[in-house]
Amino acid sequence: xxxxxxxxxxxxxxxxxxxxxxxxxxxxxxxxxxxxxxxxxxxxxxxxxxxxxxxxxxxxxxxxxxxxxxxxxxxxxxxxxxxxxxxxxxxxxxxxxxxxxxxxxxxxxxxxxxxxxxxxxxxxxxxxxxxxxxxxxxxxxxxxxxxxxxxxxxxxxxxxxxxxxxxxxxxxxxxxxxxxxxxxxxxxxxxxxxxxxxxxxxxxxxxxxxxxxxxxxxxxxxxxxxxxxxxxxxxxxxxxxxxxxxxxxxxxxxxxxxxxxxxxxxxxxxxxxxxxxxxxxxxxxxxxxxxxxxxxxxxxxxxxxxxxxxxxxxxxxxxxxxxxxxxxxxxxxxxxxxxxxxxxxxxxxxxxxxxxxxxxxxxxxxxxxxxxxxxxxxxxxxxxxxxxxxxxxxxxxxxxxxxxxxxxxxxxxxxxxxxxxxxxxxxxxxxxxxxxxxxxxxxxxxxxxxxxxxxxxxxxxxxxxxxxxxxxxxxxxxxxxxxxxxxxxxxxxxxxxxxxxxxxxxxxxxxxxxxxxxxxxxxxxxxxxxxxxxxxxxxxxxxxxxxxxxxxxxxxxxxxxxxxxxxxxxxxxxxxxxxxxxxxxxxxxxxxxxxxxxxxxxxxxxxxxxxxxxxxxxxxxxxxxxxxx
Numbered sequence: 354x355x356x357x358x359x360x361x362x363x364x365x366x367x368x369x370x371x372x373x374x375x376x377x378x379x380x381x382x383x384x385x386x387x388x389x390x391x392x393x394x395x396x397x398x399x400x401x402x403x404x405x406x407x408x409x410x411x412x413x414x415x416x417x418x419x420x421x422x423x424x425x426x427x428x429x430x431x432x433x434x435x436x437x438x439x440x441x442x443x444x445x446x447x448x449x450x451x452x453x454x455x456x457x458x459x460x461x462x463x464x465x466x467x468x469x470x471x472x473x474x475x476x477x478x479x480x481x482x483x484x485x486x487x488x489x490x491x492x493x494x495x496x497x498x499x500x501x502x503x504x505x506x507x508x509x510x511x512x513x514x515x516x517x518x519x520x521x522x523x524x525x526x527x528x529x530x531x532x533x534x535x536x537x538x539x540x541x542x543x544x545x546x547x548x549x550x551x552x553x554x555x556x557x558x559x560x561x562x563x564x565x566x567x568x569x570x571x572x573x574x575x576x577x578x579x580x581x582x583x584x585x586x587x588x589x590x591x592x593x594x595x596x597x598x599x600x601x602x603x604x605x606x607x608x609x610x611x612x613x614x615x616x617x618x619x620x621x622x623x624x625x626x627x628x629x630x631x632x633x634x635x636x637x638x639x640x641x642x643x644x645x646x647x648x649x650x651x652x653x654x655x656x657x658x659x660x661x662x663x664x665x666x667x668x669x670x671x672x673x674x675x676x677x678x679x680x681x682x683x684x685x686x687x688x689x690x691x692x693x694x695x696x697x698x699x700x701x702x703x704x705x706x707x708x709x710x711x712x713x714x715x716x717x718x719x720x721x722x723x724x725x726x727x728x729x730x731x732x733x734x735x736x737x738x739x740x741x742x743x744x745x746x747x748x749x750x751x752x753x754x755x756x757x758x759x760x761x762x763x764x765x766x767x768x769x770x771x772x773x774x775x776x777x778x779x780x781x782x783x784x785x786x787x788x789x790x791x792x793x794x795x796x797x798x799x800x801x802x803x804x805x806x807x808x809x810x811x812x813x814x815x816x817x818x819x820x821x822x823x824x825x826x827x828x829x830x831x832x833x834x835x836x837x838x839x840x841x842x843x844x845x846x847x848x849x850x851x852x853x854x855x856x857x858x859x860x861x862x863x864x865x866x867x868x869x870x871x872x873x874x875x876x877x878x879x880x881x882x883x884x885x886x887x888x889x890x891x892x893x894x895x896x897x898x899x900x901x902x903x904x905x906x907x908x909x910x911x912x913x914x915x916x917x918x919x920x921x922x923x924x925x926x927x928x929x930x931x932x933x934x935x936x937x938x939x940x941x942x943x944x945x946x947x948x949x950x951x952x953x954x955x956x957x958x959x960x961x962x963x964x965x966x967x968x969x970x971x972x973x974x975x976x977x978x979x980x981x982x
Contacts, residue, residue, distance in 0.1 A: 384418065385465040392458050412449045415457035419445040422464065439610050440637050447631035448953055456635055459957035463964070489581065493525040494518070496569070507576045514572045518563045526559045527579040528570035536564030580907070605932060613637035613943060620947035629949060635956040636942035636963075645931035645967040652974030653924030661908035662917050663891075669903045672886050673921030678865045679821045679914070680880075682872035683828035683835055684803055685721040686890055686911070687842055692725040692785075692803035698778065699797035707797050709735040711789045714753040714760045717743035721873075722787060722801060723751070726762075748829035748852050750788075761790040764831070766850075768795070783841075785834040808912045809842045815915035819922065823865050827856045827880065856880040871914055877901075888914055927974045935967040 391414045398407035419442045426442060441464055448457040493510050494502040494517040502517045507525045510516065515531065518524055524537070533553035539561045548564060551557060557570055560581030576582050617633035650667030657664045664670055681687050697704040712730030715723035716737060730737060743753035750763015752771075761768050765788050769775040772790030778798040780786055787799040813824060825846045826839045835849035848859050857880050860870060870877075870884035873891075878901040881887030889902035890909070899905045906913040942959055945951045951959065 388462050388465050408454045411454035411458050415445050415449050415461050418461045440613055440634055444634035447634055451628040451631050453631055453953040456953035456957045463961055490523045490525040510572050512572055516570050519567050520565050522563050524557050524559050524561050526572045526576055527574040528557050528572050530555050530557050531569040531571055535568045538562035616943055616947055632946040632953045632956055633943050635953050636946050636960050637939055645971040646928045648968055649924055649928035649931055649971040649974045652972055653920055656975050657920050662913050663905045665903050670921040670924045673918055674925040676821055676867045676869045678823040678863050678868040679816055680825040680827050680860055680870045682877050683826055683830050683838055685873040686871055687809050687838055688803040689806050692722055692801045694729040695802050696800040702796050707789055710760050711762045713738040713755055714751045714762045718745050718751045759792055782837050805838055805841050806911050812911045812915050813843045819918050827851055853879045857883045923978050924974045931967045931971040934970055938963045
């Protein structure tokens with residue numbers, strides 16, 4: 354099912370006019386509209402004592418709908434999906450033949466209204482996803498040098514533009530705040546209900562809602578590179594998936610159809626009354642199987658979006674519910690991703706000079722540690738050089754040449770392979786070393802520390818409570834640091850010093866399936882794509898990781914990993930439960946109808962109640978439910 358948000362055109366209809374509210378719905382569902390009209394005419398004819406005419410009108414209309422429905426049924430059979438409409442068409446024809454024309458009209462109403470009911474339920478289930486799309490800004494107010502603002506298309510915003518964001522407007526692109534302090538509502542992105550206060554110079558992500566005062570911001574990204582645009586793209590991608598449990602519901606309809614036809618035939622044979630055949634089929638239509646599971650999965654995806662978790666498809670939720678092993682990257686995933694520089698150990702250079710050279714090279718790396726080195730150098734007021742000769746060696750480090758000086762920065766093995774005299778740094782627990790060489794000679798080590806996220810231990814405990822029995826760390830960092838973080842977090846297995854291809858190989862060899870991988874960097878993209886379920890920490894992570902992953906967590910909270918597993922398990926449980934509620938109630942009604950206890954008209958109305966019960970149960974996937982310890 355595609356999720357689209359159409360711009361409303363023309364004047365808004367007055368809410369006080371019931372007809373104006375109903376008319377668009379009737380135009381969207383013409384068969385339903387005609388059925389209501391025919392039903393009204395038949396009712397008037399019956400009340401006027403024209404029963405024969407009423408029967409003729411209802412029967413012709415019902416048979417016409419059955420013929421129309423048969424066309425779609427044949428198309429489904431050609432596609433290998435038979436059993437969906439067979440019962441409905443057979444029920445219409447049989448009720449007409451035995452004279453139960455009122456029941457035939459109710460069946461037609463049920464079929465034509467089913468599309469409207471499913472759309473309503475799906476719209477309710479996807480309200481969080483559609484609200485994200487509906488909030489997407491179309492224009493921005495750009496200020497010129499004179500301070501005059503003009504409206505421009507959001508696609509025309511360039512990095513460095515000064516934008517005016519008026520009260521209760523959505524911030525159009527990623528920016529920094531120029532006029533603080535200011536309050537922003539970030540609930541649409543993070544699920545956090547309380548407004549967030551930001552000061553001058555703070556970053557403001559696109560998609561947040563400005564508070565009661567107008568503010569000025571400076572754009573730090575264009576529309577296509579901003580966080581909210583990435584979320585919109587993910588939501589659109591998420592909208593079209595069809596979950597395995599939904600396909601399973603289709604397969605249930607085949608034996609269900611066969612069983613219903615057999616039971617109806619037996620009831621006819623034993624009773625000698627052809628009406629008994631029609632009465633059984635009236636309560637046997639498999640609408641709950643077709644509607645309940647899709648609604649549950651859309652509801653689960655919407656529930657996840659409300660908490661800052663973008664799931665790219667219903668099938669991902671089904672996979673997520675069966676995860677038994679969780680693999681994690683270290684830096685930026687298990688750790689906070691904001692390393693600090695604790696010491697500079699230099700050999701022949703001044704510490705500040707070595708830091709400036711290292712930071713100049715690290716500008717050309719996407720690694721979290723590189724960003725920390727650059728930030729530290731800038732905080733100390735050091736001037737960084739630029740070059741056109743920098744090369745990033747994935748997961749190992751960076752090489753660059755600045756005014757004739759060749760600089761290497763990265764792991765010990767990487768630097769030792771290209772420079773002489775590298776000495777292994779003595780590190781305390783939790784520390785990590787970044788090795789630096791200049792002109793082929795070892796220049797020293799930057800001692801960094803990146804502490805474990807405060808929510809990491811609780812997340813690992815929650816995953817075990819959800820049945821994820823095995824946890825693994827797959828990291829490119831040094832073994833001692835990785836082991837320290839793993840022990841602190843409670844991870845059972847550690848694999849350190851890995852290249853991206855090593856991560857993929859080790860993940861695929863994990864014995865307890867299914868396996869989910871959690872990461873955030875560019876180097877995690879291959880293993881996220883290779884995992885049964887890839888989860889990207891997308892709040893500060895790379896676009897490559899988000900594109901490769903099945904799930905993107907848009908808030909900087911590792912606890913959302915456990916929350917996503919819980920949502921997946923609950924969604925699948927509700928979907929299967931809804932299917933079996935529909936089957937159980939329908940079978941019970943068929944048994945009563947076979948025994949002659951449910952007339953055709955009452956049976957048609959009862960089947961509508963079954964549809965409603967299964968849909969209401971499926972919509973429970975929208976709610977948070979109770980957390981299990």
